[in-house]
């Protein structure tokens with residue numbers, strides 16, 4: 001377990017980490033999220049005793065890093081995959097680390113096999129790709145078989161296969177009861193990996209929560225509905241006590257109701273619908289909204305964070321789902337709305353309120 005209390009780091013008049021309190025529990029993957037410059041790396045360096053706090057404290061298993069009798073057996077870390085002597089082979093890089101911590105040579109072979117570097121272990125590390133370097137860094141972190149593991153942006157620059165490998169490895173390490181603390185600025189990636197979250201912005205903790213709660217509190221849903229009888233539909237929805245706003249593309253945005261309720265109401269009133277879609281904001285958007293005031297460097301992208309819903313995704317049944325996060329916890333992706341069952345997909349003539357033009361009354365047939 002890692003515990004930070006009032007942890008602060010100042011560089012001159014710059015406060016990189018500003019009195020943060022958080023706990024990283026064991027047996028789970030904890031995502032450490034924040035935009036560039038938020039203070040993630042500085043915090044991790046302080047945990048590892050590489051930077052001295054200006055104030056406050058951080059402990060690993062109840063002790064400061066410097067007080068740990070055998071640090072490599074307690075904490076393993078990957079901070080910078082390139083931080084190794086390029087002329088050394090992967091094997092020799094691990095051997096000197098093992099020797100300096102009185103670990104047997106056998107352990108070097110074990111971690112090399114664990115990260116899948118067996119074929120290149122005798123080659124100089126300077127020829128390694130980014131992914132191979134990350135694997136070597138993880139092998140080094142695992143050498144002492146520690147109960148606490150920390151990874152700083154481990155998936156940066158990796159291909160999909162490498163990302164999947166790291167994601168599964170972290171989950172496996174946590175399932176073995178270890179403390180796994182991983183930093184990232186990619187919310188969507190963390191949604192697939194972490195169960196617990198610590199969000200930091202401009203050196204301050206913005207959220208410390210479990211992933212499911214974060215998703216439920218920060219993602220918003222609405223229904224996009226389009227009708228050739230837009231005014232009648234708007235009046236009907238208002239009469240139903242629902243709030244609507246114009247989307248600007250001729251459709252209405254309806255808050256507080258699912259597609260079934262809106263489709264049923266429209267069908268019963270004889271109003272045609274040309275579109276009925278559940279739209280969910282992506283996790284990336286929820287994270288950007290939370291950290292919008294904490295971003296150090298803005299690119300000035302038109303229609304940025306606070307504007308419309310750039311990451312919004314239509315829910316299941318509405319076609320493709322760009323930005324969706326398969327396998328994510330409830331609320332992370334499409335399909336959490338009961339109205340988003342296949343029956344709410346555009347199906348000619350299938351559902352009241354949908355279908356090809358016909359006499360309004362005829363849609364009730366067969367009911």
Ligand SMILES: Nc1ncnc2c1ncn2[C@@H]1O[C@H](COP(=O)(O)OP(=O)(O)OP(=O)(O)O)[C@@H](O)[C@H]1O
Pocket residue numbers: 011014015016034035036037038039040041042043185296
């Ligand atoms: N040695 C240093 N001297 C001065 N300022 C520093 C130093 N290290 C970090 N900073 C500043 O502290 C702030 C936090 O930096 P840090 O690297 O911890 O952020 P980060 O969240 O890891 O960002 P990134 O995702 O870009 O790596 C930044 O404003 C950074 O410029």
